[in-house]
Amino acid sequence: MNVTQATRLVAEREIRVKLRDRTFLFGTLFFLLIAAAGTILPPLFAGGPSTVAVTESLAAPLRTAGLEVRVVPDDQAAEQAVRDDDVDAAVVAGPAVLAMDEAPNDVVNALSNQPGIRLLDPDAVDPVVAFLVPFVFAFVFFLTSQTFGVQIAQSVIEEKQTRIVEILVAAVPVRALLAGKVVAGAVLAFAQIALIAVVAVIGLQIGDSGGLLTLLAPAIGWFVPFFLIGFVLLAAMWAAAGALANRQEDIAAVSTPVQLAVMLPFFAVIFLNDNDTAMRVLSYLPFSSPTAMPLRLFTGDAAGWEPIVSLVVLLLTAGAFVLAGARVYEGSLLRTNGRTSLRTAWRERETIG
């Protein structure tokens, strides 16, 4: 049996155990509901065309515009209908639009004589979407790497705490143990996101916001490799942090640096996403590039070669962190007397390999 086979066995076990974990299953279900609700409901709430009270003489253009017209005898009755909240708006002589606190656009448009519109940059992003998309990307990466990272650390600590690690290390190479956990975490995280994405796409179709999808597709396409490599980078850190701890209670203390590596880029991307220079820098820094670079692609700020360079930087960093993480993991896995310092773990490898 070689390292690859051992890695697969370890990963299989991690996944099997996780798939029976109620917290994980309910968590996934919860995200799926949110994704479905978030995509299907808003168009529904947006409601149909406005109802408008109007006298027969002014009704024609409103009917043509497809609004729900209620014919009233005079303007006073029309105003009363608005005050009574029977209709969204009324059109009275003038013509003028009456409404309680906000003029309904569809009514106004029906009565206006609009100039012809020619968009010169038709891909330009709706400001609401431009605000939401960075948030969603950053949030998905933050939440997933956090959740699955903690789980990797917990799984490492469980093996240390129960001492089964000694039997495992005698049977398979230490790096197969580490790789198996990272692979399992990545597979689960990716499967969960893919499932949520599928539900979201179906939701967008149902809610008839399919246009957004075409706009998002290239950004999502780049998000996938960035996400995977970024996840491996963080997973290696989580595994090393877990190996330094000795009990589940220690996890908070040993994982502070990892938490920061996840949290700081998250907030940076959220708060600086309209600052071009900051985003350009963030899109190359390994910890923030998984969210910042797809964003710049989404908003059309990045040139074609930029994601490739950033991806290579991320890949090299992840490779270095996996090697360093493996070394710390090997150096601390069998130290079961209290917490191991990073320095000790780095210096002294115990096992034969």
Add this chain to the structure above:
Amino acid sequence: MTRTLRLDGVDRSFGDRQVLRNVSFEVTAGRMTGFVGANGAGKTTTMRIILGVLAPDAGEVSWGGTALTRQDRRRFGYMPEERGLYPKMTTREQVTYLGRLHGLDAAAARRSTDALLDRVGLGERGNDLLETLSLGNQQRAQIAAALVHDPEVLVLDEPFSGLDPLAVETVVAVLRERAAAGAPVLFSSHQLDVVERLCDDLVIIGDGVIRAAGSRQQLRDSYTTPRFELVVEHDAGWVRDHPGVTVVELDGARVVFDLPAGTDEQPVLQAALARGPVRAFRPISPSLTEIFREVTQ
């Protein structure tokens, strides 16, 4: 060809504390070898080095004449001193998993797990989560975990500690089966009476140094001065004055005495017979406890 597990000049330090010094001994195929020593003498470190969980600073472990490889070690069965399996997995599932990690295919791992769980009396609890089993049953699961891949060599660190008497008998029977099937079995214990009852060979370690190693009988012969018991009709006090004798215990007509190594004991018997009837005269084998005390002092 019988294969021998052999340690040659193994050294190991933790920081500036040297815990193993030039440790060399052999574990012969088909024999149960007891590994005894006080707490902290280096038993666990030695076993971890055999399994490759720790690397030696110097020296070598070989199996059948060639240096141990990871592939060899995968065919070893190991029970660490500090026990543990996955609490949230069923016994059957994790024993099967460990079988697969040791190189069995899925079907073979399942077959072996089923047979072993029945053998150690866990057949009906196999589908329970490990954490729901009693401590004794968790120990049985641990034995099954060490044996699932039908190991060529068994290394067991304190296999009997924490076992109820019934479980001890089960484990002893299983280990004897493995030894009879030709596997070298090395087990450590600080319960000397258990070791005395079980082992064919013995390795005694003290402060990281091998103090004695060999078959039980060899050790008895070489590590103690010849000791005899004599029971006569009347007072045996005269034995004190017999040349070369050191009296260990005197109680009226019964006396226990040592002779310098290599001295013939028959003149003492003749002297006794000359004084009157002799009821008993026999060599006394020292217990393991006494040998242990002598070699580790």
